[in-house]
Every structure is written in structure tokens, then in C-alpha cells.
Amino acid sequence: MQIHFDLHPPEHGWPPVAVESVWAEALGDGAYRVDGPPWFVLDLAVGDVVTAVPDAAGRLRPTGDVRRSGRLTVRVVPAYEGSLRGDPVAVLDVFRPYGVAGKVQATYRVVALDIGPDADLHALKSLLDAGEAEDDWFYEEGSVNEAWCALP
16 A cells, blocks of 8 residues: 655755655554655654555545654765766665665655664764765755764
8 A cells, every 4th residue: 555645845846746655554443554765755764653544535645643663764865976976776785784775766866775773873874974975975864763863
């Protein structure tokens, strides 16, 4: 099933879409577990449980209730001028040794990283910051926790 999230109005052309449809597993009683990291929805990660109800067209829409899974979502957009030459698949290759998975949205070259609760957050944040400082990519914190926010 898909849950359709209305996104905030674009700021400087971002996000480039008005609605994102996120795959989720039905748990019953209007609860759904998110199956993959979202490319554009903020404050949502793999395994989060959301409640949703059908709209007039029968599409599932979130009601705003979220139970956090402990996973994080960080989005990375590789720069054409950087060492990865704008290749989103190369971003996944950089983070794979850290136990981080993700998915690529090819049209906008966005990589949604799915960071597990046991990941080395300090190493990942350092890597993300270094890549951004070297103009290899830009990144956005989609859904992070207090431990992440406390990092330098």
C-alpha cells in the first residue's frame, strides 16, 4: 500500500514535487509501517508506524500520528562537479561499508539513506560533512534523533 504525503510548498524549488507516495505495510486499525526511506517527506524513516485514512478518492493520507522506529533518514544529492560526478548510485557505494542502505530517486538524483539504530552516527555525520565541504554532495537531515543532533 502507499500513503500519500502532501509536502510543504517548495522553497527555492525544493522539494520538486507536491506529493510523495511512500510504500507501507498495513498493520491493522489504520496503522502502517513505512517500508522504505522517503525522498522528500520530512520526519519519517523506515519502520516508523503512521496512521492513515482514505481520502475522498480512496488514497491513504496520514493523520499525523507517528511512532518512531529508531531509524534515521538522510538525503544526499551528489554534485556534478564533485568526485562522484553526480552519480547517485556512487553515493550508496560510499555509505555501504558503514552498514547504511538506501534508495535512489533517479529523476532528481536524490539518495535517501536509511540509517539503522546501531550505526556509528559520529562516523556517518563526519563523512557527510566532509563530502559536503569537498563539494561532493549536498545533504539534508530528513528524520534524525537527539543523538544525531548532539553531534558536532
